[in-house]
Amino acid sequence: MQITIHNKQRKYDAAQLQTIVEEAVRQTFAYLPEVEQIMSEYEIDFSIDVSFISKAAIRKLNREHRNVDRPTDILSFPAFEWKDGSLAEDILPWLPSDSEGPSSISLGDLLLCLEIVDKQAEDFSNNLEEELFFLLVHGVLHLLGYDHELPADEVKMKALQERIISGDTDEAKLACGYVVLAGRPNVGKSTLLNYLSGMTLAITSPKAQTTRDLIRSVYNDDSCQIVFLDTPGFHKAKTSLGRAMMKSARVAIRQADVLLLMVEASFKPFVADLEKEILKMADEDDTAVILLINKSDTVVKENILPLIAAFSQAYPFKAIIPITALTGDGVEEMLEEIKKYLPIQEAIFPEGEETNVTERKLAEEMIRREVLLQTQKEVPFGVAVVIDEFIEESSPTETRRVFIAATILCDKASHKGILLGRQGQRIKSIGSEARAAISEMLEAKLHLELFVKVRQNWINRPQDLADLGLDSKRVELP
Ligand SMILES: Nc1nc2c(ncn2[C@@H]2O[C@H](COP(=O)(O)OP(=O)(O)OP(=O)(O)O)[C@@H](O)[C@H]2O)c(=O)[nH]1
Ligand SMILES: [Mg+2]
The missing domain is CATH 3.40.390.30 (Metalloproteases ("zincins"), catalytic domain)
Incomplete structure (x- = not known):
């Protein structure tokens, strides 16, 4: 020098x-x-x-x-x-x-x-x-x-x-940074986050707009700390809830050290407006972008080539990697690529702070997932779940026992009947599936009580969104 x-x-x-x-x-x-x-x-x-x-x-x-x-x-x-x-x-x-x-x-x-x-x-x-x-x-x-x-x-x-x-020569410096998973709804972002964390942190479903807020999963090895953030699927928002979801996706994208843009292997071979909008932000911020082509298990390998060609012409990706988030195929290669573009700095999160998802939050989400799976059309999009009580019950044996009372809020009076079902069959079925999932997650015997309430048009009311922790004003990285 x-x-x-x-x-x-x-x-x-x-x-x-x-x-x-x-x-x-x-x-x-x-x-x-x-x-x-x-x-x-x-x-x-x-x-x-x-x-x-x-x-x-x-x-x-x-x-x-x-x-x-x-x-x-x-x-x-x-x-x-x-x-x-x-x-x-x-x-x-x-x-x-x-x-x-x-x-x-x-x-x-x-x-x-x-x-x-x-x-x-x-x-x-x-x-x-x-x-x-x-x-x-x-x-x-x-x-x-x-x-x-x-x-x-x-x-x-x-x-x-x-x-x-x-003059602090900190030996603890390592490749470390925020790696944000972004892409349109349903491409498999949360599935990948769960694969990386080795457990369910984000609910997944075949319906669009499953994820509503930012979910953190920290991946550590001896050379790096990767703070993965799952984001709500990128879409054209029509409600205040949708706009809040988009805001959190944007906030995360803008602060990413590395951006993982996820598309599906079966997409038509062109770059659509939603993907362009995400890439524009990355370009403005000079963020390293890796294209993940997910669900590659669903197509013949050669059929991905036109998609790869279209995307590589549209943007200077650092890498383009076909993956299968469900099984982890291609994930090792993805991790190696990510490490190249992380800044060298001290770890952002200490051990034990791998995620922002609490048991309580995940229990809410698991109930909402059952609503997503068991109801159709616009019903699941207007549903929020609130846990009213989460009580650890004393147990005479080693087995953990938990009591949960939760309310399913729907945004239209007509949806309440659908959620309850004939003779309460629907809510019963939602309850029993959710109980099984939550009980496995908590490793506990679970007593679950569900209530359905109407909160007219909550998806467009700022106060309701704020009460549910879904308003756009307070968005920050988790
Ligand atoms: N065949 C196959 N299906 C997958 C794969 N990854 C995800 N899926 C399925 O795709 C659907 C959507 O997955 P999610 O992980 O919920 O998608 P998402 O991108 O988080 O969706 P939003 O939260 O709505 O933005 C689910 O039914 C997954 O099981 C994969 O690699 N192969
Ligand atoms: Mg998701």
């Missing part, structure tokens, strides 16, 4: 600051392993230019490049596009040809105004050297694609910055 200092001011002795500049830049790069990796892979050297310029000069640049007409402490001008320490463009065209011999490639320029740095040091009770060190770390991170515009990015940048400054 070559560091060149250009002194274009006369108030401060730049020569005295050389060691600090070199230390700050080198220390920062020690935390950005991909830079070293690229240098050794292509046998090149990177360089950085650090210039000390006057107040007037930095003000002019700030005005011209950022539309802010005042002097500032530091400006970073990256030469390449990076995202969180990973190169986000092809460097090959910029590599020197063999005949030119070993050469260095500029990563960009850092321009500093020492007068402002000195003033800031006073304000923060640092000395000039400390403040300069801090700003150089910050500036180098900007050159390598870290920024602080979105809160999620800011947290990431700040955490790394603090570790660099404190």
Whole structure:
């Protein structure tokens, strides 16, 4: 790594600051392993230019490049596009040809105004050297694609910055990040999440819009932590509930480190608007996208080729992988691909916090699943389930005993009769199937009582949605 200092001011002795500049830049790069990796892979050297310029000069640049007409402490001008320490463009065209011999490639320029740095040091009770060190770390991170515009990015940048400054050589760093499963309803997102977690965390069904909120399942191995998020199926929403579901899908997609776009192997070979909309978000955010072609067990292998061709023409996917979420076919390959694109950082979740799904929540969902399976048309879409009581009963034996009372809310008076069925047959059948599923999940003897109530048009009422935890205002990553 070559560091060149250009002194274009006369108030401060730049020569005295050389060691600090070199230390700050080198220390920062020690935390950005991909830079070293690229240098050794292509046998090149990177360089950085650090210039000390006057107040007037930095003000002019700030005005011209950022539309802010005042002097500032530091400006970073990256030469390449990076995202969180990973190169986000092809460097090959910029590599020197063999005949030119070993050469260095500029990563960009850092321009500093020492007068402002000195003033800031006073304000923060640092000395000039400390403040300069801090700003150089910050500036180098900007050159390598870290920024602080979105809160999620800011947290990431700040955490790394603090570790660099404190010299914290945390051995616990690993490939770690949010990997979001997105796609239209019914393609098998929740089925894959369940396969990955080795248990049911998300209910699945052959009906569209089964999943209503974000579900987390953390996958850990010695080299990585992958925080998988299942999202509601992407669709054109017609109700407030639908809009809230779409909002949570979008929030997750926008914060993904890696996006898994899932389609079905039997889809017609073209990229439809829903998939385009998801890809547009990923493109805007420069998110790595892997295309998963699910349910590949349902088609002859060769028949997937036109679908692969259509998608690979439409978007630069990092990989296109046919999978069968039901059996886990193709999942190993998917995990290997994901690992390549995860940022290197500390684990996000400690052991024991693998999911946001509680037993209570899952019990509600398992009842709703039975409604999805046993009722038709718009009935299941207007149903929500609320657990009113969840009581651990004392048991004379080792076996766990649980009592659950739950209400099935429907949004139309006419649906109540359908849910109850003739002589209460339907609700009985929903109850007995749900009891079996919940009792297996809880590993308990279960006493389940179900009630059906009408809450007229709740799927369009903000207050009802908020009461059910399904409103769009509070969406955040689980
Ligand atoms: N044959 C086959 N069926 C699958 C596969 N993966 C999922 N399915 C079925 O497809 C249906 C939908 O699966 P889900 O996992 O609920 O789909 P989803 O994408 O989560 O759907 P939403 O939550 O509505 O967005 C279920 O009946 C699954 O059993 C697969 O690999 N092969
Ligand atoms: Mg789902």
